[in-house]
Amino acid sequence: MFQFKPHELLRNPFLNKGTAFTLDERKKYNLTGLLPSYVLTIDEQEQSVYKKICSISDNLDKHRFLMNLYDTNRTLFYYVVKKHIVELLPIIYTPTIGDAVINYSKIFDTPKDAVFLSVDDAAGIKPSMQAAISDLDKIKLIVVTDGEGVLGIGDWGVQGVAISIGKLAVYTVAAGVNPKNVLPVVIDAGTNNESLLNDPCYLGARHKRITGEKYYDFIDKFVNVSTELFPEVLMHWEDFGRGNARNILQKYRDKICTFNDDIQGTGVMMVSAMNAIARVTNIPVSEHRILVFGGGTAGIGVSDQILLEKIHSGLSEEEALKHFYIVDRQGLLTEDMDDLTEGQKRYARKKGEFQKTLTDLAEIVNAVKPTVLIGTSGVHGAFTEAVIKNMAKLNERPAIMPISNPTKLCEAKAEDVIKWSDGRALVVTGSPSAPVEYKGVKYMIGQANNALLYPGLGLGIIVAKSKVVSDGMLSAAAHAIGSLQDLSQVGAPILPPVSKLREASKLVATAVVQQAVNEHINRAAISDASEAVQSQIWEPSY
Incomplete structure (x- = not known):
């Protein structure tokens, strides 16, 4: 700490204690006169910060206030959020992070220790990453996004960097990963979001997304540089578009230590939910019939993880695949449909299994008779009363999990699912849901929170x-x-x-x-x- 000049010390978020610097420390580091005279404990600082948070009514403003604290005093930021984790986790990450992404360029103040890499400058990857880090040996975890598939809100280009920063904050709050060991990265490949391309405030490259060979060559160089600089790093891919996410994961997962939260994390949460459902229904995971509404990255990722769990329980892959039905924009996916992704092809039903193409979800439920309905579509209200009632007719305890987030993109509200199923549904949502009172019973709603x-x-x-x-x-x-x-x-x-x-x-x-x-x-x-x-x-x- 002694090598820092006084003002540099106060501006370093990892070293700054603010008003908690003791009188002896103030003398030692020449801070006397640079801070108010009263010395606060970290508990007193937390109380002051929390009181200010409570005085702010808008969640995005709360997010901005907390991220300003993140910028100035990283220790106090984590102390406050950890103490109020239930209340503040939705503020620093989902669902509020969605609004932070949308407004990123308009409210930008500092880069918050993130690295911004441009597909137009592959030669700049290594020097950019080296410039961002004072001690290369400390980096053990990278969260990287290209902002193409942010949550359920789509392509937000370089503004997706807020996701990388927020995700890493959750790593520290939830698991105690040292914040000095992490690096948020955004790959700016352009954007296909016309509103951003025409926005004079937009801070990313103002051209359409780079795709194909140039894009994948850049990813390859990024991976090579990262593993050269940080040989034992965990590479966490976040919010890539459905066309790239799976390709990237499949290429590197057996070569480096890597993980895609959208594909694998959500799926693992659903496996945990499936095991709980099996205990409540007395139907083993191996026997459940799964209907997934939304055949994108998350939907196929969920299916893949549940499929693995079924195989681990003793089924062959061929037997386990018979239990899955995927619905996407075309309706219930069948093998004769055009433009299926590689992931979708695996789960597409046989041609002629049904007399016609099924597009109405309530009708699909009646046709396939699932025990579990999972929503990963981002289509608000897709789980209608008819859909829920059909699930309840078919099952004593229907498992209904509208896990798209943020809340405005959720397929159904928990209170509606409970009401329409007469309290029999086993419900999991993607964003936090308040408890539901129905016929004298208080239903606590589980959240498929990857955190x-x-x-x-x-x-x-x-x-x-x-x-x-x-x-x-x-x-x-x-x-x-x-x-x-x-x-x-x-x-x-x-x-x-x-x-x-x-x-x-x-x-x-x-x-x-x-x-x-x-x-x-x-x-x-x-x-x-x-x-x-x-x-x-x-x-x-x-």
Whole structure:
């Protein structure tokens, strides 16, 4: 700390304590007279910050206030958010992060330690990343996006960088990943969002998206540079478009330590939900029939993870595939349809299985008789009363999971699903849902919040120094989350509440480390997985 000039010290978010610098520290670092005279404890600072947050009515304004604190005092930022995790997690990430992305260029103030890489400048990848980092040995986790498929709101170009920054903040809040070990990155490949291209405030490249060979060559160089600079780094891909996300994951997942939260993370959360549903319904996961409404990156990713769980339970892949039905823009997907993605082709039903092309969801439910309905479409209100009532006619305890977010893109509201199913539905939503009172029962609504999964997964990978992210590690993560659930009470949530985020993350991390050891893909020497995880959890304190 001594090498910093006084004003530089106060501007460094990792070293700045603000009004908590003691009188001795102020003398030592020549800060006397540069701060108000009264010395606050971190608890007193937190109380002051939280009081200010409570005085702000608009959630985006709350987000901006907190990210300003992130910019100036990283320790205090994490101390505040950790203490109020249930209330503030939706402010620093979903659903408020969606508004932050949309307004990014208009409200831009600082880069917040992110790296901005342009597909038009492949030669700049290495010097840009080196310039952003004072100690290359410290980077253990990169979250990278190209902003093409942000949440359910689409292509937001370079403004998607807010996702990388926010995602990494959740890693630290939930699992205690040291904020000095992470790097947010955005790849600016252009945008096909006309509103951005015509916006004088837009801060990204003002041309259509670069695709094809030039794009993939850039990704390849980015991966090579990253693994050269940080040999043990975990590469987390986030919010890439459906055409690129799967291609990138499939190319690199067996070569480097990498993970796509949209494809794998959401799927693992649904596997955890499926295990809970199996316990409540007394129907094993291997026997459930799955209808997924939305055949994009998330929908196919969810299907892939549940498919793996079915295979792990003893089914062959051929047997397990018979249990899946995917609905996308064309209707229920069948193998004779044009323009199916590679992921969709795997789940497309046989030609002639149905007498006609099925496009109405309520009709599809009656035709395929699913036990589980999952929404990943971003089509608000798609789960109509007719759809829910058809599910309830077919199943004593229908599992209905409209997990698209933010809330304005959710396929159904939890209160409607409970009401239309006469309280029998097992409900999971993508964004937070308030408890639902119905006929004297209080239903707690589980949230398919990937924050219950990926922070612990990332911490476990960092601790184990895993060579790759295996399917076994993902399965171990799903089962670790499930161990937190008490499903004996009527109205109990299918997934653990966000209030158990830290507990869930530690369980997930421990399970992931142990699985890495079991598969002999760890590079760190591990004798006790739990102790190894605990030793690397960072806590916000001065």
